[in-house]
């Protein structure tokens with residue numbers, strides 16, 4: 001998952017946003033990929049509300065007149081493993097093989 | 113009792129995960145090669161709506177994406193920022209499109225409110241654990257459109273029986289031909305057909321949150337398509 005994904009993820013249980021990312025292993029995508037070409041826009045931040053790479057809200061960064069390139073890596077860096085945790089309900093979700101596992105534990109006992 | 117698979121999801125889901133390899137081939141055969149046309153009708157309508165709204169790079173959720181066939185079709189019509197969500201890691205790992213992937217469930221979507229411009233779901237909604245909860249989550253995470261194509265059940269008693277005959281007898285036969293020894297897994301589609309509410313009821317479930325633009329039933333109601341726009345509160 002790219003850093004940018006944290007900008008849209010919320011806790012599936014209590015819907016708290018943003019989640020706290022703890023990245024353990026990362027890699028860099030080549031800039032030539034279709035995914036990046038499509039998204040790259042030098043005039044705006046990659047993230048729209050919260051940038052997890054800088055751990056700051058976009059609003060705060062705008063008010064501090066920070067350049068938009070600061071969150072460029074949010075689409076370039078892939079998190080291979082790590083975790084996302086919810087500060088409200090304390091749930092933790094792992095990121096494994098680049099995919100965040102966002103199913104609440106209670107479903108694994110009964111439904112999945 | 114919740115409308116949807118409920119705890120029966122457990123054995124349907126385990127079957128689905130084993131189908132990765134034969135999934136699409138069997139889908140094609142089971143639907144007499146109509147599956148892609150049915151998906152395309154939905155993605156085309158959604159693309160049309162998004163284009164009308166002139167959103168630059170609309171953000172779209174492919175819910176219950178499997179390998180991302182719906183997303184791929186949509187992306188061919190309109191450049192969009194797509195997220196694939198499925199409960200099966202196996203399906204996500206075999207995705208046909210380069211985009212963000214998340215393991216998640218309809219009933220507990222891991223996204224903030226109104227983050228998507230549209231949600232699409234191809235042959236997935238019928239596998240909801242709880243359809244009312246799923247529809248409400250679809251509406252929560254998405255600002256405007258929803259496009260669904262799914263297995264349905266006619267509200268007409270005769271058609272319902274015909275659908276049941278097809279699912280009881282034809283599907284195991286077709287699956288046997290295409291999926292080999294894995295064909296038993298496809299028999300679990302029967303469990304889906306047994307647990308889904310009829311199409312009239314499905315319409316009501318969506319109507320709670322959406323203004324329905326299109327509700328189409330095909331093949332004696334065993335397939336339905338919905339194109340709808342979220343109600344403004």
Ligand SMILES: [Zn+2]
Nearest residue numbers: 047051071074
């Ligand atoms: Zn960022």
Ligand SMILES: [Zn+2]
Nearest residue numbers: 011014086089
């Ligand atoms: Zn939480």
